[in-house]
Amino acid sequence: MSTRKPRNNALLALMLAVASFLSISAIVRTALGAEIVVAEEEQLRHGKVLYASYCSGCHGVNGDGQGPAAAMLIVKPRDFTSGLFKFRSTPNGTLPTDADLMRTITRGVNRTSMPEWSLLPERERMALVQYVKSFYPGFAESGPGRPIFIPAPPATLGSPESIARGRQLYEMLECGRCHGPNGLGDGPSAATLAPDSWGNPQKPFNFTKGALKSGAAPEDVYRTFMTGLNGTAMPSYADVFDEPDGENVKPGDAWNLVSYVLSLRTPSRPGTQVASEEGAAVNAAYRGDLARAGYTAPLPEPAQAGANKESKP
Amino acid sequence: MKVRWTGGVRRLAMAALAAAVLVPGAAHAQGKITGKVSLSGAAPTAPKLKMDADPVCAAAHPDGAAAEDLIVGSGGGVEYVFVYLKEGVKGTFPAKTDPAVIDQKGCLYGPRVVGLQVGQPLKFTNSDQTLHNVHGMPKVNAPWNFAMPKFVKQKENKDLTKPEVMIHVKCDVHPWMSGYVGVLEHPFFAVTDKDGNFTIEGVPPGEYTVEAWQEKLGAQTAKVKVDAGAPAKQDFTFKPS
16 A cells, blocks of 8 residues: 555645646636726726717717717718628628727718717727627627738729729629719619618719718728628629629729729829818818707817718718 | 447437437328418509619510519419418428529519528529619628629528518619518428418428518418318408508
């Protein structure tokens, strides 16, 4: 017996060591987990405070888009409880990523009252992202869709050849049914579009006028026609380009369509950012809207002119 | 021989059990429900659709196409009514793997109403030489909106993972194009034919609540008892709204 004792002891020691290692790591894990939970709660608390002062006037305290200013606005503030988000890098019908929401909040939505919040510290915008997500359970349940891959734009982007090919694609894919044969937003189906999923009037974009809602970088346009704008008539064309049939659509053609769409903009400088004069008087519109609605919460000054001007939807 | 309860045996046994549950009994043990859905009073005349915004659509109907939101046939029978077992179904039923199909033809959905099972693909085909966008607006399942330019001939949605009666599907390009999709956990549904008749096949004996749903007329339910072998009969009569 005694000869075996040391071995048993050794085994016991080993087991104890393993057990204590396990329990230590368990403790460490809970500590980390708890820290994460605390951090999330802290972020949500922070987001709630920021939301109440910056966003609720339009989006409503309950996130339903029914803030006091909403009635005065032409383009209605998003109802976050609907789970429908327009500006996403994720496939049609899915939820946006944190980065998508961050981009929208940072840049604002051109041609609408949605301000850009680029002057808020990143930490605060992150907290707002988390708080906005808390209005729709789908974010916690199934999470965002898988973002599409946007390859680097080719050197030919914006070249006359690329624009010409893009024009062919525009006709073949019949963007003009809604956006009009020359991109003026006056296609045969434009007048008959039913209200969007929130019950508000919708209008195809006039590519020759005004800023694109979610930005005019080539990637923004690419993203828009690949994933579509949830809740609106604007469909996803991802299938057409993801599996080009080689006959009608060829690999790389998506960038040619981008070239054409951007070439319609005046001044015609494909691939450049929103022309600055367009938004010289920006933010006045939404400030006016808010004042009319008796909403006086502080708004940060816009980082740059050129962002938000409300026009008809 | 001693049977050891190994993983393999367990799997086999489970499979046998599953087969017994999933494919409930042999065909002779099943019943069915047949009936007719009708509209009382004089049959309304369907208005003509205005398709001239798209010449391709207009050309497909030289004599004009009639609206399909309420089609009343001979003897008052109503077409495109979705009739299904709403309550009382027990057990699980594996979804068919072949898709339910809606064809876009002459700028109309054929058929306008379909049913399918949770997990079964829903396929859209495009027989038209024009652009359609297929815009599904579910409340429970994930929404979708994809473009089908004339050279894209088919597209499947495999994401209908939750039961939902009914999902509205529309084409924003052609505002008169409107359809409805019913998604159920079981295969016990039917869509009425042009005379308003329907048959729900293979129904296990039992007591059920059957619902008849029509986009303009609304829904009606009835309690139906199904016996093995004998068809149960249940008619539905709607009043003009």
